[in-house]
Amino acid sequence: MTVDTRTALLDAAEYAARARGFDGFSYADLADSVGIRKASVHYHFATKADLCAAMMDRYGTDLGAACDQITARHQTGGARLLALIALYRDALQGGKTLCLCVALTGSRASLPDAAIEQIKAFRAMMLARLAAVFSAGQKDSTIKYVSDPASEACATLALLEGAHLTARAAENVGTFDDAVRVLKSRC
Amino acid sequence: MTVDTRTALLDAAEYAARARGFDGFSYADLADSVGIRKASVHYHFATKADLCAAMMDRYGTDLGAACDQITARHQTGGARLLALIALYRDALQGGKTLCLCVALTGSRASLPDAAIEQIKAFRAMMLARLAAVFSAGQKDSTIKYVSDPASEACATLALLEGAHLTARAAENVGTFDDAVRVLKSRC
DNA sequence: GTCTATAATAGGATAGAC
DNA sequence: GTCTATCCTATTATAGAC
Secondary structure, three states: OOOOHHHHHHHHHHHHHHHHOHHHOOHHHHHHHHOOOHHHHHHHOOOHHHHHHHHHHHHHHHHHHHHHHHHHHOOOHHHHHHHHHHHHHHHOHHHOOOOHHHHHHHOHHHOOHHHHHHHHHHHHHHHHHHHHHHHHHHHOOOOOOOOOHHHHHHHHHHHHHHHHHHHHHHOOOHHHHHHHHHHHOOO | OOOOHHHHHHHHHHHHHHHHOHHHOOHHHHHHHHOOOHHHHHHHOOOHHHHHHHHHHHHHHHHHHHHHHHHHHOOOHHHHHHHHHHHHHHHOHHHOOOOHHHHHHHOHHHOOHHHHHHHHHHHHHHHHHHHHHHHHHHHOOOOOOOOOHHHHHHHHHHHHHHHHHHHHHHOOOHHHHHHHHHHHOOO
16 A cells, blocks of 8 residues: 555566666656556656656665665675575565666666666676675685685676676575575675 | 678677566667667567577577587586686676576566477576586586585575676676685685 | 547558558 | 558647536
């Protein structure tokens, strides 16, 4: 029972974008999801570009908050890395959805310019956080075999996003676990 | 100067699917690409599902052949792994396209059932080849720190596909290189 | 804020002439 | 094999009533 229609629309848009890509959902789908008419969706978001910007804005805020919480709750590099892996795993929703970055990158050609910049910003943020985690794990010896934290961060972001694809293709979260097994064994 | 219209259509469809996803291109786009009318495209491929099946069929054959060539040309596990990494790198076409598996997984919800099975088959093939490569690299000591070849294969496929996404998001192949640096340093 | 109605365009697909 | 013409549906978006 969502009270706020705008929030309900953002929820529906985010789920649809992550499940089907930016070209894979329409205003009609969102209207059906929240139980209003197509035209009413335009009242909240005049264009699909506006909707996209609002959706990604909220996503970036939520993602940053989730990462901050991980930093606050876990003290070692290894524990933080395991928590980040779990965060990505949860985002799969049983293999039904990808993280928004992954989903929208496939639709890159249809995205507003602003969205492409937002995706780059998300990735830059995650890379910085991952590099910090590897750096901490190297110092406190809670992550094994760390060579260069920046390189490890690039590899880990790619691994997590690729593991999302694997799990989405199979609609089976077990393949995500298979893909991150070696990484987890280093913590 | 392609002589065969059907081949030209498959080329256009594959490029479009890899650059924009399955929902991101239309028969009109293909018609424009090869210089015929929309209706004529339907002569070669009655439905988009037929086109998709033909496209993936050809892709699977080409990919298998490329992998066979790598096996024939390189003798050690390490050399074969480096060659597979280079194969994926080439598939990026400067950050303009993803590999077909990655691109279509984002459009999963719109795919014919047959296509989903084909994607799973591609992945299974690549996992088997990668596991063999890691197994060989472990025995001949040309890949360092190999624990379990099957787990390494899952992680590597995810890494390569994730590195594709990273490079596509940035439209910059350098980010692919960043993501695979740690893996390459093990060879 | 939500509705009906409507516009303008694009999508996949078919019929039948050449 | 390719064309024109057409169909039906979907899509983004707007105008104006309630």
